Amino acid sequence: MSWSRPVGWVLDHVLYRTSVMGRSNVPTGGPVIFAGNHISYLDGPVMFGAAPRPMHILVKQEMFKGFLGRVLTAAGQVPVDRRGDRAALQRCRDLLDAGRCVGILPEGTRGSGDASGINGGVAWLALNSGAPVVPVAILGTRIGSEDLDTVPRPGRRFHVSFGPALTLTRRAGETGRASMDRAAQEIRAALAGHVRDAIQLSGQPLPLADAPHDLTAVAGTPADDHLRTVQ
Secondary structure, three states: OOOHHHHHHHHHHHHOEEEEEOHHHOOOOOOEEEEEOOOOOOHHHHHHHHOOOOOEEEEEHHHOOHHHHHHHHHOOOEEEOOOOOHHHHHHHHHHHHOOOEEEEOOOOOOOOOOOOOOOOHHHHHHHHHOOOEEEEEEEOOOOOOOOOOOOOOOOOEEEEEEOOOEOOOOOOOOOHHHHHHHHHHHHHHHHHHHHHHHHHHHOOOOOOOOOOOOOOOOOOHHHHHOHHHOO
16 A cells, blocks of 8 residues: 555645645554545545545445556455445454554445435444544535536645544443444434534535435445344
8 A cells, every 4th residue: 555645645735735634633553444425436535645544445346447446456445345245344344453444435425425324334343343433524526516427627625624533332231233323323423513514614515415325335234234243
């Protein structure tokens, strides 16, 4: 991943103009889960380039084809079957257990980015790894009524903000299902609140919503299959 970090920086600060806030909120050591809102194709790469630590990002497996697929693989990114992918979740847990960082866009698909709903994969990872979750607000990668497939012209201003980390644990007497539901709700509330704060600080609003949320995407379903491991 050493070569891909400079590439991410060039994307953020040469091809585009990215302001970054809250780097001090990211733990300097140990495993971290970065959970960002999702409005554009560029959200993952922009988050990757803005973060103070390298990360392995869950990327839909359809992207792992041809030259781009080889680049993503070489950069350490993790392919995921959005219909449900137990293996991708387990791989991310192994990375976190090794003290590394994982990035996920838990809304599951591009939309308005307000984090009104998230999938269960991020909650499963947080509960089973013990890694803190850092909410990440990504703004400007799609604006106004731009189509979901829009790629911003070079030079646009992006805003990335890292929020305070939260750590989630299972409570005494709590079932696996209850733990998952509570953890997902706490992560969703933290991400949604942080996005609102970032909008207020940056002055950059979210784009119009023109796609429904698909909460089974990005390893949402297999988290349910793993409930037995947290019960």
